[in-house]
Amino acid sequence: GSTGKFFVGGNWKANGTKESVSKLVSGLNSAEITSDVEVIVAPIFLHLPYVVDHIDSRYQVSAQNCWVGRAGAYTGEIAPEQLADMSIPWVILGHSERRSLLKESNDFVGAKAANALAHGLKVIACIGETLEQRESGQMYDVLEGQLKGVADSVSSWEDVVVAYEPVWAIGTGKVATPEQAQEVHAYIRKWLGDKVSQDVSSATRIIYGGSVNDQNAAELANKEDVDGFLVGGASLKADAFATICNARA
């Protein structure tokens, strides 16, 4: 496993209203969470200022995406320097929903990661294969291409967390087995050691995402190379999310 702290991210995706977000923040503020875990939550851009202002300091806040360059004439985009200006320290990049629905390429995700890091953000870089790719034996090629997209652009990995999220497990209720997760996490760690450096390989948190819930988190968290989770659906319920945050404790 990584030498870093256990890491749990809550990806709220395009969910929530003013009311539901305020309830979720209250629930999280009163939840009991071990101090042994680094926890971030990622609301939509519109809810970020509210969450930054109201959530307890045990939680950090993340955006779910950002622009690939500086602020300027890029209608509809938000640049990393603008997130930093709003005291938002993290950004999720390369989520499979963006890769598939918005056709974000490996190079584009890598360029966004480098740009975000250059403006002082920390990055959760998501990778993962589809069921078809897994079943046709292309899984490691796909994962390598996604990792390489990040590695070719990023010069320092200090502020990068890698999220392994098999697409077939995201939002499907079909969680990877602890063995499946461990196998891929070990591959990622080895890849980082071979292609980047041994130091990066041992320091980088490799987190699992895909139908993690309060029932299955502990078993996954026991696996050597599972350094935390990225959680979608279950992160919208404060109690379930807190249980997941405490899965290693």
Ligand code: PEP
């Ligand atoms: C995600 O989209 O990052 C995710 C892991 O979703 P879920 O937990 O809902 O599968």
